[in-house]
Amino acid sequence: MSLARKRKTGGEASTLPHSISRTTSDDEKRRLPRPRPPPTSHSETLISLSTALALTTLAFVVRFYRIGHPDQVVFDEVHFGAFAGQYLRREYYFDVHPPFAKLLNALGAWLVGFKGDFGFDNIGDSYTTANVPYVGMRSFCAVMGSVTVPVVYAIMRESGYPVVIAAFSALLVLFDNGHVTQTRLILLDAALVLFMSLSLLCYIKFHQQRYREFSKTWWFWLICTGLSLACTLGCKMVGVLTFATVGVAVLWDLWGILDIKKNPEISYFYRHFAYRALGLILIPFLTYLAFFWVHFKILIYSGPGDSFMSPAFQETLQGNQLLLNAQEIRYYDTVTLKHKDTKQYLHSHLEAYPLRYEDGRISSQGQQVTCYPHNDTNNHWQILPTKEIPDSGRGRVVRHNDIIQLRHINSDTLLLTHDVASPLMPTNQEFTTVVPEDEERHNDTLFQLNLIDAHSGEPWRSLSGHFKLIHVPTKVLLWTHAKALPEWAFGQQEVNGNKNMQDRTTAWFVEDIIEDGQGMDFKNRTGHVEPKVVKKRNFFKKFFELQILMLQHNAGLTAEHPYASNPIEWPFCLSGISFWTDGDTQQQIYMIGNLIGWWITAVSVSVYVGIVLAEQLARRRGIEPLEEGIRNRLYRNTGYFFGAWAFHYFPFFLMARQRFLHHYLPAHLAASLIAGSILNFVLVEEVNYPVSVAGLNTRLRPAVRARMSKVALGVVGVLALVTIGMFLWEAPLTYGIT
Incomplete structure (x- = not known):
């Protein structure tokens, strides 16, 4: 039999489930110590931390540069700035999105001294004239947008990629004009993308504990994953797509645990299933409920959102016209x-x-x-x-x-x-x-x-x-x-x-x-004036009424918009959104992605699909072109990233509502992870280190040593430079400068 037809054994470089030797009993395997990679040198650790610090610093610089310009209401600050003010005034409003990101915006506004006395009525209204601390409010969002960059870097490093590759994926988000524009204004996307990326990272960290199942660290990362998912959904309804991403990974994991050859006792599977249901369904649901409980506790006065709600709901609000005047x-x-x-x-x-x-x-x-x-x-x-x-x-x-x-x-x-x-x-x-x-x-x-x-x-x-x-x-x-x-x-x-x-x-x-x-x-037909007492209503009735209305109105946003776009255009950045213009100074803020960066990610996704199809065709003919460890990383780790991209992209084709370029930002982040993974696949020479544990031949978790040649470093360097160059070329539209 030729070497090409031999199945390589013992290579598992992935964040997703795998088994060790089937020749050892399940109880023995669970008692084994967790395999550890070769020790990381102090210099390597220092380089990695220094890189993370440099990326974070650059992210703050890029997102805070001229954050006070313009001193006017920009794009959807009309809505989300107004919602922050209504929280501070405690006046009920209605929106199609869950409240968590808006609660964060309100918290930021309160911390910088905003009193809720500005209406955000029209794009172009002056903040300076009304003495609104808008820079502080924008800064709260910019911090979340900046923190997303080191999270992307951490995802790649925890997945076992070299510092240079991890930095490149982070750089695609750091110097993306679309992310910068969207995360330095009083909007929701900074929080959405941050918690989406944290969800991906926490699940990777959780899966790394698979040899320490049910330990405190295992539980910690399981609960962190659930909380991150709840926060993602609490920002926007599309957070359910992040649930789908992690959910499929969990099902794949459980499918492996169900295998009788690995785990003869079905009770062991039930235990894993129950604990994951607790950490990834029940805890997120309770957290999601808590966001609405806080929402209802704050908004106790009648406001502009009253008319969307049922009469029974409206009569729970102080000063509501139904409560005061209903006869x-x-x-x-x-x-x-x-x-x-x-x-x-x-x-x-x-x-x-x-x-x-x-x-x-x-x-x-x-x-x-x-x-x-x-x-x-x-x-x-x-x-x-x-x-x-x-x-x-x-x-x-x-x-x-x-x-x-x-x-x-x-x-x-x-x-x-x-x-x-x-x-x-x-x-x-x-x-x-x-x-x-x-x-x-x-x-x-x-x-x-x-x-x-x-x-x-x-x-x-x-x-x-x-x-x-x-x-x-x-x-x-x-x-x-x-x-x-x-x-x-x-x-x-x-x-x-x-x-x-x-x-x-x-x-x-x-x-x-x-x-x-x-x-x-x-x-006054009863002969006396009846006191108008605010009525009580069950929290769950209010919660489910609001959920239904949010879904209905979200689906009803079908009117044409001059800057709406189709999902087919998004990966190639064929159109953008005008956020703000000043005819006198000829300045404009125009939300559009980094053209080089988005095309790199689009090509990377296409290359990944091509590699998988080619590899599958080869295997159908009995040829195994990839070493087992590389193949596992390609399917399980990069496949995890590809699933995140697909779940955050393809569902938009099924939506009849208005769709805009900024809806692609979560998918773009996932595509940036794919881009780093594909560069690693194409450019980096893998060096696997088998580890013997109690006579078992196994492979390391994704933290696999990798050498990068000078050519590979040069290619990554050139791609990074042209990406930064495109960012600078588009910067006048990003920052609204001439």
Whole structure:
């Protein structure tokens, strides 16, 4: 048999699971001391630490250079600076991202003396005029962005790569214009990328303890991994992609532990599974919950985010209008009804639907029912009972699941829907009105009042009582959508009957009570002023309501944006984002990656895929082109980095929401790790040191000695220089200088 066909034994240079000899029992293997690499010299340690210090210093210099320019609101500081102020004012806001990174920004703002008295209303608003300590606020983010660089270096060193290779991967992040732009402003990405990289590092450190399972150090790094993952998800929802990266590595690890040839006792697998579930699922979940607990504890006052939340949620906020002004609604009250999403009033006027629509369909020619954005007497509707009610008292209160009629005041007609197609949507029913004397149409005027999240018999309230109006005979819901009707309806918004009972956009509320049905003062119908006490609500109800809304609104960010881009463009840096411009000085901050650096990472990812495919083809023909240790590193260590890149990149192809270049930054960091690994594969000569432990031939963990030739050093040096040169060439756009 040729040497090419012989399987090499004993080479494992990876951070991911591997076994030692199968000839020894599982109990014996677990009792063995952990194999140790040849001792690291003092000079090598000093060089590595000095390199890390130099990279960290450079990262701080690059990110803090002219951090006070411009002294104006830049890009999304409009949002995230404002959120910091709302934390300090304790006013409730709504955002599609979890709160952890915003809490960190608020902490930074508080530490530098910001009082929350600046609104961040528009890009270009002056910080200096308003005496905002914006430099300190930006600096808090810049520190996190700077610390990311030595973390990248540590990932590579802990994975066993030489100092020069590890420094090169760190340099790709250090001198990346995109990372610098995004991490020196009051934004979320500095925290997101930092905790994403910490998650990768902590899992590597955890896996290094595989020979010391269940030890204190093993537990320490397991919990650190879980906490880092929770912090990543707490910054942005895309942190779930980091969970996926580590999750696949954990499953691979558990799959190896499950092998009966390695571990005959299934209880041993159960123990590993349970401890990982505790450290990587339960602890992160509790930590994630804690971020929202703090969020709710701070934001106790009514604020700009109230309207996104349910009435029950809003009534937990001090000063909320629902809490202060919500009134019970009684039969014969005249009210205005408003659609929750489009914020338009239910409206009707004397004009009728045309006989024939543009597509040839025939209408009922009934009175038009539409939605109108302005307050108008044609928005007034009276609530009529369909059962006997008392002359006075609380027996006249309208309640959940009551059957009602709605009378249009100005035309003295009753709201009706029937099996006639609506003007704009042939699948939905037309809404119109009918005179009360038409007894044959009585049933078509009956609607069931369904209060959202209500209990049986709960009273209907203005403002707080979000409801759905269900037509009794046909079970369709009163609904409107943003599309306007033609000129014959004065361009007003269409109202029709929606057949989808689960549609969340069918919610309405009573904005105002115009007149009491008995001529009483409806604001004081009980004869005394009731105290308005802030209501309590279960934390988990608030938590899950906010989670659902965050996901819905995130998915709903589909509007076109001039600087939105497609994921296919990102690895090649084909477009960027304009953050700020000054027409007078011709200065601009334009977020775009380091073109050389991004192309190096893109090529490295492609080369990695090519190497793996070529190696697999060779093995299919019985040829083993790679020594076992190199192959293990390529598949397990570089494969770990490749998984991080893939999980942080490909899911964006499935998202319909707006996508921007900065969404690629976590994937770019992973690609920088791949770039270093591929350079190591191509340029560095591996020297493996077998270690004999109790007669077992095994290999070291990834900390494998490696020599770099002068040619290899020269190649890495040239790539580093051209990357730095491109950074300097793009620097005017990064720092907004001329």
